[in-house]
Amino acid sequence: MNIQTISVIGSGTMGNGIAHTFALSGYSVHLVDISEESLKKGMETIHKNLDRQVAKNLITNELKQKSISNIKTFTDIAIAVHDSDLIIEAATENQGIKLQIFRDLDLYCKPEAILASNTSSISITTIASATKRPDKVIGMHFMNPVPVMKLVEVIRGYSSSDEVTRSIMDLSIKLNKIPVEVNDYPGFVANRILMPMINEAIYTLYEGVAGVHEIDTVMKLGMAHPMGPLQLADFIGLDVCLAIMNVLYQGFGNPKYTPCPLLVKMVTAGQLGVKTGNGFYDYSGGSKELVVSGKFKR
Numbered sequence: 001m002n003i004q005t006i007s008v009i010g011s012g013t014m015g016n017g018i019a020h021t022f023a024l025s026g027y028s029v030h031l032v033d034i035s036e037e038s039l040k041k042g043m044e045t046i047h048k049n050l051d052r053q054v055a056k057n058l059i060t061n062e063l064k065q066k067s068i069s070n071i072k073t074f075t076d077i078a079i080a081v082h083d084s085d086l087i088i089e090a091a092t093e094n095q096g097i098k099l100q101i102f103r104d105l106d107l108y109c110k111p112e113a114i115l116a117s118n119t120s121s122i123s124i125t126t127i128a129s130a131t132k133r134p135d136k137v138i139g140m141h142f143m144n145p146v147p148v149m150k151l152v153e154v155i156r157g158y159s160s161s162d163e164v165t166r167s168i169m170d171l172s173i174k175l176n177k178i179p180v181e182v183n184d185y186p187g188f189v190a191n192r193i194l195m196p197m198i199n200e201a202i203y204t205l206y207e208g209v210a211g212v213h214e215i216d217t218v219m220k221l222g223m224a225h226p227m228g229p230l231q232l233a234d235f236i237g238l239d240v241c242l243a244i245m246n247v248l249y250q251g252f253g254n255p256k257y258t259p260c261p262l263l264v265k266m267v268t269a270g271q272l273g274v275k276t277g278n279g280f281y282d283y284s285g286g287s288k289e290l291v292v293s294g295k296f297k298r
Helices: 013-024 036-055 061-069 077-081 095-108 124-128 162-174 190-206 212-223 229-236 238-252 261-268
Strands: 005-009 028-032 071-074 086-089 114-117 137-142 151-156 178-183
Touching: 005 013, 005 077, 013 028, 013 036, 013 061, 013 137, 028 036, 028 077, 036 061, 036 071, 061 071, 071 077, 077 095, 086 095, 095 114, 095 124, 114 162, 124 137, 137 162, 151 162, 162 178, 190 212, 190 229, 190 238, 190 261, 212 229, 229 238, 238 261
Parallel strands: 005 028, 005 086, 028 071, 086 114, 114 137, 151 178
Antiparallel strands: 137 151
């Protein structure tokens, strides 16, 4: 299938990063969100990230301007997607919301359009069941920050066709990404491995084995991780981490996936990490300098 026009549903962190990446590669992008304010914030982020690439001599200013001109914004999903070849849903990690979006997309999109989800854990087979085209539904899980990270986890639902899978694998390569095909089980590969590690790090803090700085330092220096698991949890968003752990727990019914009580408590308290300014670290002074949250200072 010849993919030229892409609609991205959601202009948050992942959505604007996906839109940025496609626009930079020359595709026509329709960025969709429920409010003009959200779209404005998303476009401001795209401008800022493109400026950063220009400053690092990764792209020219001319390419930056061309990329911005490749993006159109919409608050009406039906108008945005009606002529799109590929639609990528990048809404919040909530199954009910995603299922409704895919029901709508199935009605609004042309019959040959591919419907993809950037979900980090929710079953592609379940999402596809909301449509009458399950063979054209697939997972396209980008990593954050999208313009920088090379991996795209391509998740085949139970009915995803070989043709659609090949198209998405080939498209990912054209974006200068490295696609990896995986099957549709809770958490796929990335989060089935990553989230239990983060959850275990939180348990290690919860049980008093070591402090925030110490846990992250062990993993950075001992395992060569670029970012410690608690800092990474803050970066991802503790609400997202909890949602994925719940998907794993419900999907497998195995107590090893039980979310740590400290994680649950922090999400309930609204301490979600970078996005709220506080999590395991305090971001009130910005996110460049790591300052352990007062709650966890030893």
